[in-house]
Amino acid sequence: MRILKEIILQCKGITKQYSNTRALEQVDMQIRQGEIYGFIGENGAGKTTLLRVIAGLISPTEGKLSLFGKDDEQGLANGRKRMGCIVEGPAFYPSLTAYDNLEYYRIQRGYPDKDCINKALKLVNLENTGKKKFKQFSLGMKQRLGVALAIMGNPDFLILDEPINGLDPGGIVEFRGILKSLSKEHGMTILVSSHILSELEQVADRYGIIHQGRLVKEFTQKELELNTRRYLSVKVEDAAAAAAVLEQEMGITQYEVLPGNELRVYSHLDNPAEVTFQLTSNQIRVMFIREMGGTLESYFLSAVAQKEK
Amino acid sequence: MLNIIRSDLFKIYKGKAFYGVMLGLLGCIILIAGIFKIIQTPAFRTSMSVHEEMFNEDDILSVEEAQQYMPSNGGEFLVLMNQELGSSFLFFLLPFVIAVLGADYSSGAYRNLLSYHSGRGGIYAAKMLTSIILTVLMLVCTSVINIIIGGIVFGFGGFTGIVLLGTVKNIILMLPILISLIGTAHCVLAFTKKTSTTIAFYLVGLTVWSLILQIPALLIPGMEWLLQLDFSSSIKMVGQYAMNADVKIMVPMIFSFLLIAGTYVFGMIKYKTTDFDFS
Numbered sequence: 164m165r166i167l168k169e170i171i172l173q174c175k176g177i178t179k180q181y182s183n184t185r186a187l188e189q190v191d192m193q194i195r196q197g198e199i200y201g202f203i204g205e206n207g208a209g210k211t212t213l214l215r216v217i218a219g220l221i222s223p224t225e226g227k228l229s230l231f232g233k234d235d236e237q238g239l240a241n242g243r244k245r246m247g248c249i250v251e252g253p254a255f256y257p258s259l260t261a262y263d264n265l266e267y268y269r270i271q272r273g274y275p276d277k278d279c280i281n282k283a284l285k286l287v288n289l290e291n292t293g294k295k296k297f298k299q300f301s302l303g304m305k306q307r308l309g310v311a312l313a314i315m316g317n318p319d320f321l322i323l324d325e326p327i328n329g330l331d332p333g334g335i336v337e338f339r340g341i342l343k344s345l346s347k348e349h350g351m352t353i354l355v356s357s358h359i360l361s362e363l364e365q366v367a368d369r370y371g372i373i374h375q376g377r378l379v380k381e382f383t384q385k386e387l388e389l390n391t392r393r394y395l396s397v398k399v400e401d402a403a404a405a406a407a408v409l410e411q412e413m414g415i416t417q418y419e420v421l422p423g424n425e426l427r428v429y430s431h432l433d434n435p436a437e438v439t440f441q442l443t444s445n446q447i448r449v450m451f452i453r454e455m456g457g458t459l460e461s462y463f464l465s466a467v468a469q470k471e472k
Numbered sequence: 473m474l475n476i477i478r479s480d481l482f483k484i485y486k487g488k489a490f491y492g493v494m495l496g497l498l499g500c501i502i503l504i505a506g507i508f509k510i511i512q513t514p515a516f517r518t519s520m521s522v523h524e525e526m527f528n529e530d531d532i533l534s535v536e537e538a539q540q541y542m543p544s545n546g547g548e549f550l551v552l553m554n555q556e557l558g559s560s561f562l563f564f565l566l567p568f569v570i571a572v573l574g575a576d577y578s579s580g581a582y583r584n585l586l587s588y589h590s591g592r593g594g595i596y597a598a599k600m601l602t603s604i605i606l607t608v609l610m611l612v613c614t615s616v617i618n619i620i621i622g623g624i625v626f627g628f629g630g631f632t633g634i635v636l637l638g639t640v641k642n643i644i645l646m647l648p649i650l651i652s653l654i655g656t657a658h659c660v661l662a663f664t665k666k667t668s669t670t671i672a673f674y675l676v677g678l679t680v681w682s683l684i685l686q687i688p689a690l691l692i693p694g695m696e697w698l699l700q701l702d703f704s705s706s707i708k709m710v711g712q713y714a715m716n717a718d719v720k721i722m723v724p725m726i727f728s729f730l731l732i733a734g735t736y737v738f739g740m741i742k743y744k745t746t747d748f749d750f751s
Binding site: 218257259312 | 475478488579582585587589
């Protein structure tokens with residue numbers, strides 16, 4: 164039996180209207196405890212606006228927001244104290260060091276344990292920055308300091324807005340590891356927005372696609388795998404005969420027969436020539452064979468295109 | 473709220489800006505004391521006497537007359553600075569306090585603050601209190617610098633109980649005027665969310681306000697009372713009152729308290745309801 168975990172974040176019909184722009188339109192979203200939710204959208208789609216609403220920087224024009232099951236003012240205030248977030252990039256005082264910036268927030272938030280600063284800096288590999296000031300940091304270091312601040316109070320819910328921006332390839336790999344560890348070892352629920360979809364694909368459990376202020380699609384990692392699984396699309400004259408050859412001559416069992424004499428072969432992706440050879444050797448005419456399937460990018464684009472239709 | 477104040481004081485302590493401003497102030501006071509000292513030297517007096525004989529202008533002070541205003545000891549220097557140079561705060565030190573208040577906006581750190589502390593009323597009050605603490609600190613430091621520099625340059629005579637008590641009274645009485653200006657700037661910040669715009673608004677506004685009041689006060693008979701609403705004039709009045717001069721300061725005080733209350737309420741309402749999105 165699947166146990167339903169606590170709902171950490173719930174947005175119901177969130178709408179944000181600026182003077183002549185509707186930035187968000189009836190957004191419904193739900194994130195459960197322990198999930199890593201990948202929030203995907205093009206620039207200007209409304210990702211940051213929704214994150215601002217969740218962080219309390221702006222108020223929605225319509226709709227209801229609840230955090231940790233509470234939607235009243237006090238409940239939201241308490242919920243935000245259990246949240247760590249970077250919205251619109253990391254923001255720190257330029258003339259202070261990494262340690263002093265975090266010390267500033269430690270005092271401000273009333274965390275009693277001074278050691279939480281060193282722990283957070285160590286987790287993002289910034290423990291040796293010494294007297295280097297924030298203004299002298301590279302973009303990647305700034306991003307990592309933002310993450311350090313977000314996780315410093317050991318929050319239950321982490322919101323990261325485009326955290327991969329500015330990170331070098333090594334930094335991206337490292338960051339992915341940090342996210343996975345925060346989720347698995349610390350049990351944090353994470354909402355991470357990005358337009359670098361290939362990076363989200365490797366960490367998220369569930370996704371939401373926002374387009375022109377609307378949440379157009381939500382799906383799980385399993386659904387994504389199913390929809391983006393790579394395969395060989397083989398169009399033949401006689402699909403039944405081809406299936407028999409695949410099974411008997413090549414031992415292939417992972418395949419599907421589709422209407423229109425088309426087969427989807429989920430193995431031998433690296434060797435389509437072998438499949439073609441076996442079929443033609445058995446007098447089965449191959450009309451075409453090619454590798455197909457998708458990535459999160461292609462899935463995202465098709466979801467957006469469908470919505471636009 | 474206390475944590476926000478503590479953290480801001482930590483930031484001021486760790487940053488260099490406060491020390492830079494106080495060093496600048498120290499430099500200014502040394503320069504002023506140095507000029508006073510030079511004016512009092514026999515060589516300068518002789519050269520000015522020659523100059524006086526050459527031009528023989530009646531409408532300017534003679535060297536002998538000017539000497540009467542020059543401090544002869546550290547205590548007199550302190551009184552002179554309290555009475556005449558208090559308004560330098562308006563153009564020199566308060567913009568720094570506004571910059572400290574606006575640092576959250578210029579660095580973007582308001583996002584970290586607001587996403588954690590949801591009680592915006594408390595944040596607004598805490599920021600206001602921090603700037604008041606900073607102003608008191610700067611007033612006290614300025615007086616201490618005046619005492620030290622005055623003592624070194626003119627000797628440590630004249631620091632009587634009346635002078636020192638007068639200095640304390642001056643600090644206390646200047647505060648409402650300075651807080652009213654900080655409150656106004658804090659309120660403007662809630663609207664503009666930009667430090668540079670607010671400092672420009674503050675400096676231009678202060679000058680324009682002064683002109684609006686001073687022109688009719690000087691040109692129209694019976695309108696002299698308007699000067700009591702002018703910040704630099706009222707700071708001077710307060711300085712004189714603190715040294716037991718026969719000056720009335722009720723109007724500037726009431727005006728300051730009304731301004732503090734008005735801008736606080738107005739700024740707080742705006743701060744509590746505004747969207748922090750900068751888009």
